[in-house]
Amino acid sequence: MNNFMLELTRIMHKASLTESANEQIQLVVSAITEAIDIDVCTIYRRNANNDMVLLATHGLANRHPIIIPKNLGLVGLVAQSKHTVNLTEPAEHADYYFIRQSDEEAFHSFCGTPLVHHGEVIGVLVVQSRKSVLLGQEQEAFISTLSSHLALLVSALPLDKGTMSKYNLRSKGLSGASGTAIGKIQLVKSERLMDFPDSHAKDPTHELAQWQQLKTAVAAEVRRERNAVKENLGESLASIVDVYQVLLADHTFGDKVESYLKTGLGLLTAIKHTVRYFSDLFKSMSDPYLKARHDDMDYLGDKLYQVWLGKSASPPKFEGSAPVVLIGNQISVSDIISLPAEQLVAIVCFSGAALSHIAVFANALGIPAVMGVGELKELNNGEQVIVDGNIGQIIRNPSKPILREYRLLAECQLQIDQQLQTLTHKPAITSDGIVIELFANSGLQADVMPGLHNGADGIGLFRTEIPFMVRNSLPSEEDQIEVYQHVFKAYAGKPVYIRTLDVGGDKPLPYLPIIDEENPALGWRGVRFTLDNLQLMMTQLRAIIRAANGQKNIHILLPMLSTTSELDKCIELIDMACLQLTDEGITVCRPRIGIMIEVPAVIPLLQFWYKKLDFISIGSNDLSQYLLATDRNNPFVGKLFDSLHPAVIHELKRIIQIADDYTLPLSLCGEMASDPVAIMLLIGLGVRRVSLSSSKLPLIKWIIRSLSITASESFAQKALLLDNAAAIRKLGYATLSKLGIDINNIQA
Ligand code: PEP
Ligand code: MG
Numbered sequence: 061m062n063n064f065m066l067e068l069t070r071i072m073h074k075a076s077l078t079e080s081a082n083e084q085i086q087l088v089v090s091a092i093t094e095a096i097d098i099d100v101c102t103i104y105r106r107n108a109n110n111d112m113v114l115l116a117t118h119g120l121a122n123r124h125p126i127i128i129p130k131n132l133g134l135v136g137l138v139a140q141s142k143h144t145v146n147l148t149e150p151a152e153h154a155d156y157y158f159i160r161q162s163d164e165e166a167f168h169s170f171c172g173t174p175l176v177h178h179g180e181v182i183g184v185l186v187v188q189s190r191k192s193v194l195l196g197q198e199q200e201a202f203i204s205t206l207s208s209h210l211a212l213l214v215s216a217l218p219l220d221k222g223t224m225s226k227y228n229l230r231s232k233g234l235s236g237a238s239g240t241a242i243g244k245i246q247l248v249k250s251e252r253l254m255d256f257p258d259s260h261a262k263d264p265t266h267e268l269a270q271w272q273q274l275k276t277a278v279a280a281e282v283r284r285e286r287n288a289v290k291e292n293l294g295e296s297l298a299s300i301v302d303v304y305q306v307l308l309a310d311h312t313f314g315d316k317v318e319s320y321l322k323t324g325l326g327l328l329t330a331i332k333h334t335v336r337y338f339s340d341l342f343k344s345m346s347d348p349y350l351k352a353r354h355d356d357m358d359y360l361g362d363k364l365y366q367v368w369l370g371k372s373a374s375p376p377k378f379e380g381s382a383p384v385v386l387i388g389n390q391i392s393v394s395d396i397i398s399l400p401a402e403q404l405v406a407i408v409c410f411s412g413a414a415l416s417h418i419a420v421f422a423n424a425l426g427i428p429a430v431m432g433v434g435e436l437k438e439l440n441n442g443e444q445v446i447v448d449g450n451i452g453q454i455i456r457n458p459s460k461p462i463l464r465e466y467r468l469l470a471e472c473q474l475q476i477d478q479q480l481q482t483l484t485h486k487p488a489i490t491s492d493g494i495v496i497e498l499f500a501n502s503g504l505q506a507d508v509m510p511g512l513h514n515g516a517d518g519i520g521l522f523r524t525e526i527p528f529m530v531r532n533s534l535p536s537e538e539d540q541i542e543v544y545q546h547v548f549k550a551y552a553g554k555p556v557y558i559r560t561l562d563v564g565g566d567k568p569l570p571y572l573p574i575i576d577e578e579n580p581a582l583g584w585r586g587v588r589f590t591l592d593n594l595q596l597m598m599t600q601l602r603a604i605i606r607a608a609n610g611q612k613n614i615h616i617l618l619p620m621l622s623t624t625s626e627l628d629k630c631i632e633l634i635d636m637a638c639l640q641l642t643d644e645g646i647t648v649c650r651p652r653i654g655i656m657i658e659v660p661a662v663i664p665l666l667q668f669w670y671k672k673l674d675f676i677s678i679g680s681n682d683l684s685q686y687l688l689a690t691d692r693n694n695p696f697v698g699k700l701f702d703s704l705h706p707a708v709i710h711e712l713k714r715i716i717q718i719a720d721d722y723t724l725p726l727s728l729c730g731e732m733a734s735d736p737v738a739i740m741l742l743i744g745l746g747v748r749r750v751s752l753s754s755s756k757l758p759l760i761k762w763i764i765r766s767l768s769i770t771a772s773e774s775f776a777q778k779a780l781l782l783d784n785a786a787a788i789r790k791l792g793y794a795t796l797s798k799l800g801i802d803i804n805n806i807q808a
Pocket of ligand 2 (some may be wrong): 679682
């Protein structure tokens with residue numbers, strides 16, 4: 061083999077063209093035998109009992125399920141030693157384990173390498189030969205390189221698949237909405253735009269006319285869906301559908317389609333390229349909320365395709381009255397409303413993430429959702445399935461004991477939900493009488509109302525990035541005023557914290573010069589970017605102040621500050637905007653000004669800045685990222701990202717102390733606020749105002765009402781003495797449990 065890198069690329073490319081992970085793995089084992097001229101290639105997968113189950117083989121007899129018991133044989137040796145074992149005459153080795161069903165006695169060389177995923181051995185790749193010859197260095201390097209690619213593929217397979225059991229088939233995804241449900245599968249098949257083959261058009265003028273017609277038809281379809289949702293489920297859910305209308309109406313989207321059409325592409329191909337462009341743009345963003353918007357884009361693309369095919373008005377038919385779990389690549393709003401609300405118990409999507417709109421919908425409906433489980437094959441309508449939205453997992457064809465456990469859990473859940481619902485309009489007050497202000501994080505017009513619905517005391521963080529990003533030119537002052545006014549009106553009389561643009565770095569605006577940064581998280585983002593694009597900052601400030609229309613509840617939040625001159629420049633600009641508008645005869649109330657505490661460097665600067673600031677807000681997501689030197693979006697270091705890390709909580713204590721010393725109002729608006737253990741810790745450290753996603757408000761309110769300041773303070777004191785996040789979390793669970801909050805039944 062002359063060029064094994066080329067061979068590797070060829071194998072992985074060929075594998076990527078197959079339909080399922082199982083097929084991919086089978087293809088890879090066959091390709092390996094060919095590439096390195098060997099007789100056998102086998103992949104074993106570790107199951108829940110730590111036995112090694114044969115997953116795929118080329119060359120071994122595989123008439124029966126082959127399972128090597130935990131730690132046995134040379135396969136067990138590879139797994140335990142965590143490195144490659146390369147030898148001849150395996151049968152003479154002390155660890156040899158004879159697998160009767162495999163006919164493997166005919167092979168005289170063995171080379172096994174572990175498949176490691178996220179630091180754990182999840183399987184073993186073995187190659188064997190009839191000849192008694194050691195595998196050469198180059199071949200050995202080839203299989204160990206391939207093993208890291210294979211580990212990714214193998215990790216995507218359901219754990220129990222290898223045992224051939226038809227029960228308890230688990231698939232992992234992401235939690236989209238918490239809770240558990242048991243129901244019958246109803247498959248939702250949707251036509252996917254991305255599957256449509258590329259084509260060219262003879263007459264671009266004709267395609268342009270078709271595009272106008274299609275746009276009108278889809279707009280009508282989305283309006284119809286909105287009305288149906290409003291009628292069946294109420295206005296607050298109907299507003300979630302608005303995002304598709306907004307995306308469709310945005311001229312950036314239309315302009316892009318039209319520019320592709322003018323190059324001679326067929327209509328669907330032009331739409332496909334446009335959807336891919338915007339979807340990729342969202343995917344590349346680091347902010348999890350914005351990242352999830354790519355899903356809305358894909359959804360809109362599929363909707364356009366379906367209407368083009370004339371298939372929009374035929375949602376699946378449901379028979380009987382059994383609880384239904386909708387499963388599919390894209391679940392549409394029409395699918396949801398085609399079922400009586402009480403019959404739909406859960407949603408499972410092949411794609412999507414926790415912040416996708418269908419997850420927002422599930423949250424609003426109060427049903428569990430699991431997103432991104434990957435393309436599940438061999439699903440049957442009517443098959444029983446458990447959906448565990450708490451841990452983002454589904455279990456198909458569950459066995460009786462598993463069902464019993466989940467039914468018990470569902471009963472507990474019901475009790476908790478009933479308790480939570482009664483709290484919506486009650487204050488978040490601790491059992492010893494201290495009020496904690498609960499605000500909502502928001503960023504889309506569609507998720508403004510759910511916050512109010514769940515009893516938010518205000519908007520603690522409005523991320524203004526979205527209206528800027530879904531366009532291909534800057535929104536004008538008037539465009540922006542419309543967006544901010546919607547928020548201010550909805551929250552009239554309540555505090556609203558509007559953050560200035562946090563773009564740049566890996567959240568570039570497509571229509572401004574994009575630079576390729578080596579370390580985008582440490583680069584040109586937040587005020588670093590907007591101060592270099594002053595005109596942009598000025599227009600936004602003017603729009604915020606004008607939209608406020610003299611209201612006193614408006615706060616401007618500045619992201620990513622790290623120097624005094626940045627703060628001074630921002631304040632100067634805000635004052636300049638106020639002055640300009642006053643001169644123009646507009647009623648102005650100077651907004652209160654505060655900063656996000658994200659870059660650790662600002663902590664010691666607060667002693668110099670406090671007179672210039674009206675408040676501070678801790679952005680625990682970025683603060684943790686920078687303190688721990690851990691990319692918040694990189695799954696490979698995901699285990700290291702924990703806001704309960706002692707370094708983070710000691711810094712939080714320091715910030716809270718400084719805020720107290722200088723009577724600087726403080727809040728926290730990162731994900732940490734929706735973690736049950738973290739909220740107790742924050743309250744114990746002295747935080748009295750937090751902002752979190754709307755869906756988590758009821759749960760966090762319930763926890764706060766079950767806590768006392770004394771218990772929280774005592775927990776915080778003990779936590780500050782511990783040296784690792786796991787120990788802090790364990791202590792937190794035990795403390796919550798003593799307070800009657802059973803963390804096993806709830807999940808933040
Ligand atoms: C944060 O960093 O904690 C924060 C709330 O800002 P974002 O998640 O939008 O970066
Ligand atoms: Mg941030």
